[in-house]
Amino acid sequence: MAPKTRMLCYSDFAVLHSGITHGPLWSAEHLTRDHIEAAKDMVRTNKFFEDARLPDGEGATLADYKRSGFDRGHMSPAGNRWNQEAMAQSFSLANIVPQNRENNQRLWARIETSVRKIAVQYDDTYVVTGPIFNGQQLQTIGPTRVFVPTQLFKVVYVPSRQMAFAVVVDNVSTNRYDIKTIHELEAASGIRFPGIPESLKDQRPGGLKGV
């Protein structure tokens, strides 16, 4: 997965972008209680945009998503951004994957809300969100052939609680989510999480409250 990847830093999240999938491989954010409280007060008109730092052909375009049948699904969510600049930046297509509409609007929105509750309860929380590309063949959208993920994951790490787990959902209209250990997620996604202690990578909490 490493070829044609580029790290893109935004004001309060960071993305590893792939010129092969034409989207993020992961998007990482650090949540705090104060920032989530600030984010809840945000009112802003935002605009999806193509990140000018990406060479032509590597990033998805607005045209790719038009009438694609998929939502433009945020990885690091707009609703976690605690200032105007950060919220605007979260609409970069480098932070977006083609996501099933009902999934994005229902299940995924509830998962994002649950993660915010964790950050409000425990304060410092590290979250990494990204796509999983499984199977022999993949769907694509648009002239750029943006890969449609088969699954989406969210890794949640709360150092103060020594808690780490992953949530995985199929990129279809579903209400089902699976809780995975970090080791299981590393195997499924091909992505390593060196910031999470190895000793926490086999624990499996019961589930998410309120999903």
Next chain:
Amino acid sequence: MFKPYSNDDDVLNIQGDALTVSNGTTRIVLNGTLELTQDQRGLKAALALKDAVDAIVTSLQAQSNLPAKVKDEPDAKPGVVQNPFN
């Protein structure tokens, strides 16, 4: 500034992404759950929603030949690639 029906790329976020108003050239989509508490935060959100809906109504009323119902546009068929990561 949210200009209804002017593009397919604007999103008005109210209370983070509690409620989103996604612009579109043929349809605007509202998504989410907004809590309008009896406080300054609730008023701020209510005004943002009111402004958006007022602008939508004004825009629709200003069109002299507004159709009874726009046609549904079919989605493009997705492409297929071999998974390079497999």
